[in-house]
Structures are given as C-alpha cells and as structure tokens.
Amino acid sequence: MNTSATTASANHTPLVDTALFPEGGDGEVRAAHRLYEHLVGIWAPGVVEAAQDLGAFAALTEGPATAAQLSERLGTDLRATRVLLDGLHAYDVLGRARGEDGQPVYSLPPEMHGVFAPGGLYSLAGKITHDRNVAWDAWRNLAENVRSGARTSGGAQQLNQISEEDYTALVRGINFWAPPITQVLAEGLRAHGWTSGADRRMIDVGCGTGIYSQLLLNEFPELRARGLDVERIVPIAQEQAKRLGVADRFRTEICDFWNDDWGNDSSLALFVNIFHLQTPESAHELLLKTSKSLAEDGVIAIADHIVDEDEDGSTQNKFSRLFAASMLATGGGDAFTVQDYDQWLADAGLRRIALLDAPMHRVLLAGHA
Amino acid sequence: MNTSATTASANHTPLVDTALFPEGGDGEVRAAHRLYEHLVGIWAPGVVEAAQDLGAFAALTEGPATAAQLSERLGTDLRATRVLLDGLHAYDVLGRARGEDGQPVYSLPPEMHGVFAPGGLYSLAGKITHDRNVAWDAWRNLAENVRSGARTSGGAQQLNQISEEDYTALVRGINFWAPPITQVLAEGLRAHGWTSGADRRMIDVGCGTGIYSQLLLNEFPELRARGLDVERIVPIAQEQAKRLGVADRFRTEICDFWNDDWGNDSSLALFVNIFHLQTPESAHELLLKTSKSLAEDGVIAIADHIVDEDEDGSTQNKFSRLFAASMLATGGGDAFTVQDYDQWLADAGLRRIALLDAPMHRVLLAGHA
Numbered sequence: 195m196n197t198s199a200t201t202a203s204a205n206h207t208p209l210v211d212t213a214l215f216p217e218g219g220d221g222e223v224r225a226a227h228r229l230y231e232h233l234v235g236i237w238a239p240g241v242v243e244a245a246q247d248l249g250a251f252a253a254l255t256e257g258p259a260t261a262a263q264l265s266e267r268l269g270t271d272l273r274a275t276r277v278l279l280d281g282l283h284a285y286d287v288l289g290r291a292r293g294e295d296g297q298p299v300y301s302l303p304p305e306m307h308g309v310f311a312p313g314g315l316y317s318l319a320g321k322i323t324h325d326r327n328v329a330w331d332a333w334r335n336l337a338e339n340v341r342s343g344a345r346t347s348g349g350a351q352q353l354n355q356i357s358e359e360d361y362t363a364l365v366r367g368i369n370f371w372a373p374p375i376t377q378v379l380a381e382g383l384r385a386h387g388w389t390s391g392a393d394r395r396m397i398d399v400g401c402g403t404g405i406y407s408q409l410l411l412n413e414f415p416e417l418r419a420r421g422l423d424v425e426r427i428v429p430i431a432q433e434q435a436k437r438l439g440v441a442d443r444f445r446t447e448i449c450d451f452w453n454d455d456w457g458n459d460s461s462l463a464l465f466v467n468i469f470h471l472q473t474p475e476s477a478h479e480l481l482l483k484t485s486k487s488l489a490e491d492g493v494i495a496i497a498d499h500i501v502d503e504d505e506d507g508s509t510q511n512k513f514s515r516l517f518a519a520s521m522l523a524t525g526g527g528d529a530f531t532v533q534d535y536d537q538w539l540a541d542a543g544l545r546r547i548a549l550l551d552a553p554m555h556r557v558l559l560a561g562h563a
Numbered sequence: 564m565n566t567s568a569t570t571a572s573a574n575h576t577p578l579v580d581t582a583l584f585p586e587g588g589d590g591e592v593r594a595a596h597r598l599y600e601h602l603v604g605i606w607a608p609g610v611v612e613a614a615q616d617l618g619a620f621a622a623l624t625e626g627p628a629t630a631a632q633l634s635e636r637l638g639t640d641l642r643a644t645r646v647l648l649d650g651l652h653a654y655d656v657l658g659r660a661r662g663e664d665g666q667p668v669y670s671l672p673p674e675m676h677g678v679f680a681p682g683g684l685y686s687l688a689g690k691i692t693h694d695r696n697v698a699w700d701a702w703r704n705l706a707e708n709v710r711s712g713a714r715t716s717g718g719a720q721q722l723n724q725i726s727e728e729d730y731t732a733l734v735r736g737i738n739f740w741a742p743p744i745t746q747v748l749a750e751g752l753r754a755h756g757w758t759s760g761a762d763r764r765m766i767d768v769g770c771g772t773g774i775y776s777q778l779l780l781n782e783f784p785e786l787r788a789r790g791l792d793v794e795r796i797v798p799i800a801q802e803q804a805k806r807l808g809v810a811d812r813f814r815t816e817i818c819d820f821w822n823d824d825w826g827n828d829s830s831l832a833l834f835v836n837i838f839h840l841q842t843p844e845s846a847h848e849l850l851l852k853t854s855k856s857l858a859e860d861g862v863i864a865i866a867d868h869i870v871d872e873d874e875d876g877s878t879q880n881k882f883s884r885l886f887a888a889s890m891l892a893t894g895g896g897d898a899f900t901v902q903d904y905d906q907w908l909a910d911a912g913l914r915r916i917a918l919l920d921a922p923m924h925r926v927l928l929a930g931h932a
Contacts (some may be wrong), residue, residue: 208878209882210882210922211879211920219746221742223739223742224687226739229656233690236698239602239605240892241888242601247706248709269710270710271711274710274712275709277709280898281888283883285601287601317595318602321599321602322602325602328658332607340643343609343639343641344640344643370592370595371596375760514687518649528642561597
C-alpha cells in the first residue's frame with residue numbers, strides 16, 4: 195500500500211494531519227484514518243451539490259455575502275446556511291474573510307464563476323445535474339451491479355442509465371477536460387512531424403460539443419474539421435463552434451458511425467472518449483473503418499482513459515480504473531489497456547506512434563503500419 | 564483559493580496530475596478540474612462499501628485472490644468484480660500483483676484486516692453500516708436541511724437520525740480516532756505537571772466504548788477511571804476494558820449526566836465528542852457541573868472538533884467545519900470555536916490551560932480559574 199505523501203494533485207483537501215501521528219504508531223490506526231478519509235469523500239459532492247441546488251453559487255457570483263445575507267436571499271435557515279458555507283470554505287471552494295463587524299463574508303473566487311454557471315464553456319453544471327439524477331443511487335447500489343454484471347435478465351449489457359436529456363447536460367459538463375488534452379495532442383502531433391496545411395482535413399468521430407476539434411482549429415489555423423455525431427448533439431457543436439470563432443472551419447455531420455461513409459482523405463481522425471464505450475469487437479471494427487478513411491500520412495488520435503499496465507501507480511491508471519467503476523455503476527463501458535489498443539491497431543493494419551499523458555487521460559497516436 | 568500542493572495528508576488518491584497542466588493555463592479550467600475531483604469524492608465510499616457489502620474484504624482477509632476466484636466465491640459477475648477490485652486498487656485499498664499466469668492477484672494489506680472486520684478494535688465496519696443506512700440519503704438531500712434548518716415543523720431541532728442500533732455500531736466504528744488523540748492528551752497532561760498517583764481518579768463523561776480512558780489507563784498505571792454512559796452502551800465499555808486489560812481500574816456507571824451526582828474528587832474529567840452535541844446553554848451547564856466535580860488541581864480535557872479562528876487553514880478547522888455539515892445532514896450538533904469554549908469556561912470559574920492539535924481534532928485542557 196502506498197502511504198507516502200503525494201504532491202501530484204493540489205486539488206485535495208486533507209482532513210487528517212498525518213504529520214501528527216505518533217512515530218512508529220499502529221499501522222491499523224493509520225489505515226483506519228486513511229479509510230475514513232475515503233469514506234467521507236461523500237461529503238464533498240454533498241455540500242457542493244446542495245449549494246448549487248439552493249442557488250448559493252449563483253448568488254455569490256454577484257458578489258461576496260454574509261451567511262445572514264445569503265440565508266435571506268435564498269430563503270434558507272441562518273445557522274444551517276453558515277454551516278454549509280463553512281463546509282464549502284473547508285474545501286477551498288469559497289473564500290472566507292472577516293467583515294468589519296466580525297461576521298464572516300463568503301466569496302466565490304472569479305475562476306469558479308463559470309464552473310457553476312449553466313452556460314459556462316467549462317461549466318460543471320451539467321455534470322452536477324447528471325450526478326443529482328443518476329450518480330447517488332447508482333453508487334449507493336454498486337454492489338448490485340457487481341453481482342449482476344449490470345446485465346439485464348436476458349444477458350444483454352445494461353442500458354446506459356443516462357437519459358437523453360442528462361446526456362445533453364453531461365456532454366457540455368465535461369468540456370473542461372479538453373484544454374490540457376488538446377494541448378498534449380497538439381504538441382504530440384507537432385513532435386511527430388504532423389503538419390497542418392490548407393488541404394488538411396480532420397474528422398472528430400462522436401464529437402459531442404466539438405470542443406477538442408474547435409480548440410485544435412485554434413492551434414492549427416489552416417486545418418478544417420468535420421464533427422460527426424447524432425442529430426440531437428450536432429446543434430450544440432455548431433453553436434459552440436460559433437462561440438469559439440471557428441464556425442467557418444468546423445462542419446457538423448449527422449452520422450451513423452457504423453453505416454455512413456467517412457471519406458478517405460482524413461489527415462487526422464480524432465476519437466475522444468469513444469473507445470471506452472466499445473466492446474473489443476466494435477473497437478476492432480471502428481479501427482478498420484478508420485484505417486480506410488485515413489490519408490497515407492494521416493494520424494489517428496485517441497483520447498480516453500487508457501490503462502498502461504507498465505505504469506501501475508500513475509494518476510492516469512487510477513482515474514481510468516475508477517472511471518470504469520463509475521461506468522459499472524451508471525452504465526457505459528470499460529477501461530482498456532494500451533496492450534488492448536496495440537492488438538486492435540495491429541489487426542487493422544495500424545501501429546501506435548505515441549502514448550502521451552494528460553492530467554487525467556492518455557492520448558494515443560497511431561498511423562498506418 | 565489555496566491551489567498550492569499540500570503534503571499534510573498522505574491519505575488521498577489524486578485523480579488529476581496537476582503537474583501536467585499547461586504553464587499559465589486558464590484558471591477556470593484548473594478550477595473545474597479541482598471541483599470535478601471534489602464531485603467524484605462519492606466514488607470512494609461507493610467502491611469500498613460495495614466491496615464490504617459483497618464480503619470481498621472478508622474473503623481477502625483469508626488470502627490474496629484473482630478476480631475469477633473472488634467472483635466464484637462471492638457469486639458475482641467476473642468482469643464487474645475485476646472492475647471493482649481495480650477501483651479498490653486505484654485507491655490503494657488493495658494491492659495488485661501479476662500472478663504467474665499474468666492474471667492480477669489482489670491482496671488486502673495486513674493493516675487493513677481489522678479495519679473491515681466487525682469485531683476489530685479499530686474497525687470501521689460500524690461506520691460503514693451507519694453510512695449505508697443513513698449517510699447517502701442524508702447527504703443527497705442536504706439542501707432540504709439547509710432550507711429548514713433541520714428543525715421539525717414545531718421548531719425543535721431535528722431528532723438525530725441515528726437509530727439506537729446504528730449508534731451502537733457507530734460508537735465502535737470511531738475507536739480509531741482514540742490512539743493519536745490519547746497520545747496528545749497524555750503528553751499534554753505531563754507537560755502541564757499533571758501527575759498520576761494511587762489516589763488519582765478520572766471520570767469519562769459519555770464514555771462510549773471507553774477507549775480513551777482505557778488507553779489512558781495504559782499510559783498511567785496507577786490511575787483509575789469511571790466511565791459514565793447510558794444503559795445500552797456500558798456493557799460495550801466493560802467488555803472492551805477487559806479486552807484491553809484494564810478492567811480492574813475501569814468502572815462503568817449508568818448515569819444521567821444532568822441529574823446524577825459525579826462526585827467531587829476527579830483529577831481528570833474527560834469529554835470526548837460530547838461538547839459538539841451541546842447548545843451554548845447546555846455546554847455552560849455541563850461545565851458548571853464539571854467544575855463542582857473537579858479536585859482543586861484537577862484537569863478538564865475536552866477532545867472534540869474545535870474551530871480555532873486564528874488557524875483558519877488548519878486541517879483541524881477543515882475537519883471541524885465539515886463534521887458540522889455532516890451533523891447538519893444526519894443530525895447531531897455543531898462545531899464550536901475555542902472562543903466559545905473560553906467564554907463558557909470563564910462563566911463556570913474555569914480557565915483554559917492548553918489547546919493541542921490531534922490529527923483531526925483538538926484537545927482543550929482546562930482547570931479551576
């Protein structure tokens with residue numbers, strides 16, 4: 195068990211000061227504290243979602259306020275409002291300073307405003323809505339899915355519990371992953387000699403909001419992109435392309451991945467969070483189809499939670515494996531290893547060029563073998 | 564907002580490698596990753612509780628196993644079992660090594676065995692049972708309690724949602740806090756000249772399992788303790804005193820704190836996690852009663868989640884404030900500040916001697932003014 199201090203994430207809020215454990219103390223007592231800290235992980239979504247539900251973040255986006263002011267504004271109990279705000283401060287979600295009369299004044303840091311705003315480009319509002327509707331029950335009852343394999347009584351894989359409406363919220367709610375992943379991808383493409391000229395075309399298969407293509411278009415000013423997705427999603431992608439100033443180079447296509455033709459001149463074929471939804475069989479089929487659509491010097495870029503068995507303690511492996519557990523809870527897919535991908539690539543006449551680390555994901559680049 | 568890396572806790576599992584963020588990147592994107600990591604805090608209790616429910620930890624206490632072996636033993640789906648075990652490995656709850664045939668073999672580290680065992684001295688099994696029954700719904704619906712103040716329609720404070728049965732489980736399930744707190748307390752007593760002779764008596768008011776007294780009796784071999792609690796709890800304390808070899812010096816008393824006499828010769832009056840359950844009025848009354856029971860050179864020791872407004876970023880403040888939010892969710896009390904305690908002490912003819920940090924709590928020592 196890894197018990198060394200870690201500095202790989204600045205995001206966590208320690209609730210145990212392990213420096214105060216007695217030297218050479220009981221390993222079981224330390225282990226119990228560590229497990230307790232895992233168990234109370236539920237507190238963080240609890241306070242954040244309650245505050246979002248009550249409109250506290252929207253109110254604080256307008257300016258700092260005391261617990262009394264917020265309680266009046268939101269129609270909530272004063273003491274309970276103070277407890278909630280202090281809890282959010284404990285997680286460093288809110289600032290807390292003493293006002294002139296000694297009462298604490300709470301503030302939402304500017305970089306957090308868009309995070310809670312429904313229309314923010316990198317908003318998590320959709321993720322929160324989805325979690326409110328689906329995640330709590332699913333995680334509370336995970337044991338049932340481990341028993342059944344999340345399969346229906348007929349043996350089929352459980353339907354994804356995410357409704358169409360939730361999916362639309364969720365697809366916007368994970369845009370925030372895109373900037374660091376796109377940066378890693380752009381650097382990787384340049385490092386491997388991929389060039390962007392006026393004749394370069396990319397396809398973004400299952401583009402969602404199109405955020406990855408749209409950020410790449412800003413990186414490569416001559417590149418043009420086609421975003422393929424279902425009818426319900428493409429208007430979101432079109433609207434966002436306008437917002438990001440790349441609408442003239444980003445075209446959406448309503449597309450049935452499996453049956454429609456993708457063309458045969460793609461310089462770049464991008465798959466973000468698509469492969470974890472596949473079975474080994476459908477992954478193989480997808481890569482065969484990609485191989486046919488790819489120009490001779492084209493590159494396939496797969497951004498996903500990809501496990502690298504040779505990097506066992508890596509943050510990317512941990513996230514990948516826990517995301518697989520999340521999908522076991524709510525439906526949706528699995529985490530595959532780079533060894534799985536290598537096999538699928540080889541079977542489709544392709545080969546891996548690079549495997550790059552992003553903050554939570556990995557980016558795999560591949561080309562014709 | 565604090566975005567610096569922290570090493571105060573070795574317990575967390577980072578899921579974002581913040582070192583891979585682009586230099587000078589967008590603050591909102593970083594903030595969104597940080598918030599996401601808070602929101603997925605729900606994953607940790609999800610996987611741990613599912614494994615406990617399914618009996619996976621009990622099985623692994625007997626020895627390492629593959630996913631196939633566990634799935635057969637537990638009657639669970641193979642793929643889903645593998646996903647669950649990999650998730651527990653991601654949180655460093657399970658070890659994972661490659662067996663000779665290449666299949667991962669999962670192991671529960673020895674220091675974790677007692678943590679999941681119902682009868683373990685520092686077991687969290689009772690905490691997990693309580694969380695399964697109460698915590699999920701309570702945290703999911705926290706916003707309701709912030710609106711209502713967790714009060715009944717008649718205006719009274721909400722009844723604690725913890726049933727008697729759950730409380731009995733829970734009171735055993737938080738023993739693990741005791742060893743480092745008791746060590747801090749014993750060192751503090753010695754540092755302030757408190758001595759233990761054959762005539763020294765302590766009372767442990769609301770003793771629960773009696774773990775704090777029992778560990779102190781092991782520190783101070785001439786000390787004798789009386790543990791006061793309700794009828795349902797004292798048999799637990801008696802049994803545990805035997806287990807820890809101090810039954811000859813630990814006596815339980817079924818006691819109504821408010822109406823029964825505590826005597827007047829206590830060298831040490833101990834209150835662990837009692838004051839957070841009080842109102843300011845009942846805290847005042849409790850300290851008045853303590854003052855009367857305390858020998859002239861006696862010491863009052865209060866171990867609780869105590870907020871120190873002068874140490875705003877401290878781990879102890881964060882835990883205190885989040886525990887207050889937890890009590891808002893499930894019922895039970897509040898977090899008071901050291902300034903509150905100082906006022907109550909002064910009103911009862913007492914004065915603070917010391918305020919000491921434990922890994923999650925603070926220990927306040929006081930004596931006659």
